[in-house]
Amino acid sequence: MHITNIISQYFGKFAKTKFPSFIQKIINNGYVKFLGLNMSEFRNPKFYKSLNDLFTRELAIAREINKDENVFISPTDSFITQCGTLEKDLLLQIKGMEYSVEDMLTYHCAENFKKLNNGSYMNFYLSPKDYHRYHAPIDFEIKRLIHIPGKLYPVNLKYLNKQIDLFVENERVILECINDNKLFYMVFVGALNVGQMVFTFEPKVETNTDIRDIQIYEYEEKSVKKGDCLGYFKMGSTVVMVWEENSVEINNLLNQSVKFGEKIASKK
Known part of the structure; x- marks a missing residue:
C-alpha cells in the first residue's frame, strides 16, 4: 500500500471519530475558522457529530439550478x-x-x-x-x-x-x-x-x-x-x-x- 493511502486511512479514522460534544465543537469551529468556510447554506458547525459529518454536509437551503434540459x-x-x-x-x-x-x-x-x-x-x-x-x-x-x-x-x-x-x-x-x-x-x-x-x-x-x-x-x-x-x-x-x-x-x-x-x- 502506498504511503499516501496509509496517511489517508489514519486521517479518515480521526475524521469519523465522534468526540465528546464540547471537544467536537472545538474541532468543528476550528476547522471552519481555519479554512474560512462559508456556512450560510448549511447548519451550525456544532450540529455535526464528527469532522466527516462536517466535510460531507448537505445543503440546508435548496440550491437554485439551471433547469434548461439542453x-x-x-x-x-x-x-x-x-x-x-x-x-x-x-x-x-x-x-x-x-x-x-x-x-x-x-x-x-x-x-x-x-x-x-x-x-x-x-x-x-x-x-x-x-x-x-x-x-x-x-x-x-x-x-x-x-x-x-x-x-x-x-x-x-x-x-x-x-x-x-x-x-x-x-x-x-x-x-x-x-x-x-x-x-x-x-x-x-x-x-x-x-x-x-x-x-x-x-x-x-x-x-x-x-x-x-x-x-x-x-x-x-x-x-x-x-x-x-x-x-x-x-x-x-x-x-x-x-x-x-x-x-x-x-x-x-x-x-x-x-x-x-x-x-x-x-x-x-
Whole structure:
C-alpha cells in the first residue's frame, strides 16, 4: 500500500471519530475558522457529530439550478483548473502537462475511445473548504461504474504542476453516462486524506481499502435526474468530465470558481 493511502486511512479514522460534544465543537469551529468556510447554506458547525459529518454536509437551503434540459450544470462547487477540446485523446491535467483519456479510463472503456477523440473536457477541483457533494449535471442513464484502485496523491495546484499522470495514478471511480444517445464520462479522483468516495446509488463501492482489483458494476436501467445527489468526497478532490465529439459546447471557465447548479456547457 502506498504511503499516501496509509496517511489517508489514519486521517479518515480521526475524521469519523465522534468526540465528546464540547471537544467536537472545538474541532468543528476550528476547522471552519481555519479554512474560512462559508456556512450560510448549511447548519451550525456544532450540529455535526464528527469532522466527516462536517466535510460531507448537505445543503440546508435548496440550491437554485439551471433547469434548461439542453444545459449541463456544474456537478460540484469547485475551481476549474483546465477545460477545452481534446487533441485526439489527449487532455490537460494542468497547462503543459498532458495525459490520455485511454490511460485515465483504462481498456475497460476501449469500445468508446473513438467517440471521445477531439471531444470536450473540464476539470473540477474541490478544495477542503468546498461543499463536498457531487450531483448529476443533466438527466442521464448510468451504464457502468468502474472503480480503479490506486494512489492518493494530493490534487491541489502544487501537485497538479509537478506530479506527472496524477489523474492516471490516483484511485478513481468512473461513471459511463448517456444523455440523448450521447456519451460522456464523469471521473471522480481520490486524493490525499480522501478516506472514501461514496456513491449513494451503489453502496458496494468501497474506496481507499486493501482492494487492488478493478471493480465493474453494469446497469440495465439506472436513471438520474439533473441535480440529484450522486454521492460525496470525504475531503476535497477532483472530478473530470469528458464528452464525446460534437456533443456539447463548453463555457470557457478556465481558472474560475463555479457552483453546483450553474451552467457549464450546452448540448449541440
